[in-house]
Amino acid sequence: MRRPLIALILPTILFGLSGLASAEFDTDRLALAGDNCAELERALADAPADQREGIEFLIANMPESDLQTLSADYLLENTRLAYQAWTDAPWAKEIPKDIFLNNVLPYASINERRDEWRADFRTRCLPMMEGASSPSEAAALINQKIFKNVGVKYSTRRVKADQSPLESMETGLASCTGLSVLLIDACRSVGIPARFVGTPLWFNQSGNHSWVEVWDDGWHFTGAAEPTGNELDRGWFVANATKADRSSKAHAIYATSFKQTPLSFPCVWNRKLRSIPAVNVTDRYVSLKKSLPPGMTESLFVVHGADGNRASCRLRVLDGDEVVFEGQTNDEGFDANDHLRVELKQKRKYSVLIGEGDQVIRDTIITDADEELHEHHLVSVDAVSESSADKPATAIKALRDYLQSQPAADLKTIRAQSFSDVALTADDVVQARKILAEHQKQTLLKTRAEEMKARVLVHGDHEMPFDYRVFGEAPEDGRSLYISMHGGGGAPKAINDRQWENQKRLYQPEEGVYVAPRAPTDTWNLWHQKHIDPMFVHLIENMAAFENVNPNRVYVMGYSAGGDGVYQLAPRMSDRWAAAAMMAGHPNETSALGLRNVPFALQMGGKDAAYKRNQIAADWQTKLAELHEADPEGYEHFVKIYPNKGHWMDREDAVALPWMAKHTRNVTPSKIVWVQDDVTHSHFYWLGVEESSVKAGATIIATVDGQTIDLTSSDVNKMEVFLDDRFIDLDQPIQITSGGQTLFEGQVTRSLKTLAATFDERSDSELAFPSSVEVEMPKPFPQSLVPDKDLPRYTAAKIDTQLTIDGRLDEEAWQQARKTTSFVDLVSGQPTRYDTRSSVLWDDEFLYIGFWLEEPDVDAKYKDRDDPIYYDNDVEVFIAGKDAYYEFEINSYGTVYEGFFVWQEAYEKGGYATDPQLAKDAPNQQEFDGVGFTNHPRGKRIAFLGYDFPNFKSAVHINGTLNDDSDVDQGWTVELAFPWKEMKWLAKGDNRSLPPKVGDEWRIDLFRFNKTKAPEPATDSGGWALGKHGVWDSHIPEIFPVITFAKE
Structure with missing residues (x-):
């Protein structure tokens, strides 16, 4: 069977290895051409023998749309002129064939209109590069001359981004995309390999950019219409490019390739376009990074004229009275992201002077540690005179005048104006909020029209398509918005796509905008990953601007995996929602506490047992009722569990929509639980x-x-x-x-x-x-974790007869001793799965502690002294002094682990270092912050984990069998005796009596830790204690139980 398989795949391997052409042309490509197949066949047939390889390369790699439209004459003429340019170029022998085929031969760089440009550009460019001896030198000369020759300049007012050179020449305007395409074609026309390069978004979110790379024994870059003399590898964008991120789809740098690759070039002018192959070239640009001197940062400056456009102005930066920089800002003739860069000290206040003579405007900036853009305006925004600067009405007027003169001003620029510091009245704030909201709306209508038309949101590497319908008559104060999340997750894309299609039709509100977004990923946690929150905020902004949505009537809802999202997003984004509705989801780790101010609807099929969804829904029904009872002004909820329904509730869950519609968001509640x-x-x-x-x-x-x-x-x-x-x-x-x-x-x-x-x-x-x-x-x-009044208290009786430590706890003293209450969960204070109790006794020589532990399957793993038995089932004793405390652990094997902890601030003055076990060079000594409570007001502790308490006694008795799960055990008991005379370091801080006197109070805590936890819905942290700690930490002496030593 192997031999035929090799014969079948060999032509494909040959074609793939060359990446260029093969003796057996891929006829499937011709099949894709449809009615245009005859044109491609003619191009192949009519191509001269030495150019057929080029025609094959083009057909093998061109986009499908070109296969179906390009004529044979177009391909043959393009190929003829490309080969002529290559062979006639002085550097022809230095250009490898694969570089020629991919970067000289192609008739297009991106998705621009397919024009016949080669002959015209060759005629224009050959004189421009006269005398050049290398592709780099020739490209630099062409970049200096071609744009003036064809009458094209930079402008964001161009018709579109992806213009062909001829389209740019028709209007005389092009952005960086169109300029780059023009320069690439000019280079290719004379045999200079060139390609299109760009980034979808600079690291600082300032925008996208495109430029050109030229091959000359390696790739070199230049900005189109931004010549840097006769040199390449220079440009205003280098500083930004060095901070690109190769792992981020949004912040990486890509170069186009005509030859097919696994990547597609991210076209910001058409985000759905996937037909332009690309390679990730980020690393080469990042390697150019030059470190700033310590304590320095780069500040970027832009000045806007009265018309809102960028203006070229003299700009000086002063540190006190000293001018530390002087330069000229860039006007609209420069790329929109090309700003004046100034190296300044971090976190420092500077004065900025803009303009000449008596037209100088003065401003103040404070630099940040990171690169920052500072925008300034030539319009006189200081309309507030000295005498009226304290009048709020003047500030509101100045705001209106400023926005009228600067319609493109953003919120950051507005707050930098001097009138923004004027004290306002409560009524002024209401006016200002409306003015700013309307200004922001108009800004969004201009800047986000394309993404609303495309119905795709982009955040970093993630895209979120969305679909929406509008229902009912619009209320005067704006429409409602329902964000409805689909199910699926952890499934192939096709399944999640079907879920999305279903969600689009699932609900119909009586009034409002019903939006069904498509999750950006196909993972199980579709709707509660970190990119969802900012994308939903962005979506709400858009709907408020384009569909007149009232931001105080935004509702979030979801089914199945979408319900998972509601469980998570409702509390953590509750300040965005008027109400939330969860259908058939699972909360994972979410707490209901955060729902204090968002009405929450929960619906579930009573038979929806997968992942215990039905049980958890019932638990949440109880939790929400308890929370509302304890806080009647919060935790409004509606819960319905349909006893005979499974995962699908037959659309009966649609009752949540009118229930939600009754609620309006309260952005200023009198109580917040975050x-x-x-x-x-x-x-x-x-x-x-x-x-x-x-x-x-x-x-x-x-x-x-x-x-x-x-x-x-x-x-x-x-x-x-x-x-x-x-x-x-x-x-x-x-x-x-x-x-x-x-x-x-x-x-x-x-x-x-x-x-x-x-x-x-x-x-x-x-x-x-x-x-x-x-x-x-x-x-x-x-x-604050456990108030003193809630601490457990226990009275330890003094005994007359010394106990025999055998672990059985069957002596009369133990039988008569008062047992503690049952241990509770360390964190929640809730009852535990199995019972644990303890007793404390004492005499003049020993402190005695006994434990009774219910355990149906007694087991243990660790046998050697100081093994990590805290990973076993164990019991623990903590005895606290004023400046130190002792920890003792024992498992059912009788294996012991100990530690002694001293507060750092008390260590030296207490003389602890005189004990070899407590010296700073003692084995296993380390700094210790705590476990769950790591910011204790006393600071850090020194932990001596090699400490051995002298002369203690311990024993364990098992009522059953050890490590045998074939039977049911009753449990095990532990008996401990600690000699008072060995506690001198515990008594050191307050010179307490050893043994204690009758009536003395000590802090001693008792614990049981378990490697297995009770199954849900029980709350089990795995740690049980005599009293609640409220946090997973047994090292907090201030909340240890109070043990009083008594006579009897």
């Missing part, structure tokens, strides 16, 4: 946190009572509170508190600067606020 998901956010309603301090699982609770805002969180160090008269009176003093401490007290000022900044950050005028206060959160004290 629970960070695994996809984190830096803003939520009227709260903000630093991006660098955001972490998954962090919880912030904020409440407003009159003029006081109270904040609760142990997870953030700083917080920004955004203020608005919609929920607090800004004409009166405001107090911000946390844990009984006052963090801020005073009156704030409303300003257009803050309003525009928050609008820019949130992309939603309703989430724009005129004032803000940044507060330092008090360091979290452990007692």
